[in-house]
Amino acid sequence: MTRHRGRRAAVLVAAAALTLAACSTPLPEPQPDAVPAAVPPAVSTDQVEDIMGEVAAVIAAADAATEPALLDPRVAGPAREIRGVEYLLARAGDPNAITSIPPVAQTIVAPTTDTWPRTVMVVTEPPADLQPPLLLTLVQEDPRSPYRLWSWARLFPGVEMPATAQPEIGSAPVTPDAADLAVPPAEVVARYVDLLTNGPASPYVGTFTDDPLRTGITGTRDAFAGVVGANGTLTETYAPLDSGPYAIATADGGAIVVGGFRTVTAITLADSTLTIGDQTAALLGTPTVASNLTIGWLSVVAFAVPPAGSTEPVRVLGGEHSRIQVQGQ
DSSP states (O other), rough: HOOOOHHHHHHHHHHHHHHHHHHHHHHOOOOOOOOOOSSBBSOHHHHHHHHHHHHHHHHHHHHHHHHHGGGGTTBOOOHHHHHHHHHHHHTTTTTSSSOOSSEEEEEOOOBOOOSSSSSEEEEEETTSSSSOEEEEEEEEESSSSEEEEEEEEEOOOOOOOOOOTTTTTOOBOOOOTTTSSSSOOOHHHHHHHHHHHHHSSSSTSSSOOOOHHHHHHHHHHHHHHHGGGGGEEEEEEEEESSSSSSSEOOTOEEEEEEEEEEEEEEESSSSEEEEEEHHHHHHSSSSSSSSEEEEEEEEEEEEEEEEEOOOBBBEEEEEEEEEEEEEOO
């Protein structure tokens, strides 16, 4: 009995020792993932290339059928509206109506963000028709939506795009009310429109570089006014779009800002007839008007906005100016 009791005591001591040993070594605890130093790009280069391919496939199918509804899965905003009118002109016999949109990117500006909407900007390879490259703006409205082409803008000849971060690093998105720019994105288009409206009397003269889009719009307006002369009146009004603008930071602390505006050209005639151009006539259905003519235009403009405190003007990088509606009699 004594030997059995001693053996049992030894077992209890050993068990106690094991328990103490187990208590003295803490169990491993899961460690949280390290917080990255910066938010990574929302999309990779490969993903952008895939998006470009999917957008191009949708556009190609719609172009072949000249059917605007086929654009809806991957095209929205000004791009959708302008493309739809291009199909009307193509069906009316204009062989150059449809803008060539290259599916290959030479520059990608990807956002660093974990919120929506998300904006990707792409400078395409030059189109096959020797036109300048396009700046595409693609927008994803929410996590369940695909990226859609919101706009394209032809870069002006000789224009130099501002430097941006490599797509592997990503560029910060810029909010419409950003105060660290020379002009907040939400105000850029409004100031440009004021310049178109008031010309030399605008308070923003000198704050934008001269550009072919503004020259072309004012030149067309003056040409219409010259034709109408004393036999009628002409008015032209401009208004920023309700949607946009979209902006992404540049390497110097500025931003690329893409926005748009509508133009309405209204002509009234008195005892005269006005012969109108091919595209205007195609949309109206007649080459002449004898009473009135109203042309609606849709424009997209890309700007390089310097950082706050800079004395440099806002540079106009490119644009698109398209007739979208014609009424008259």
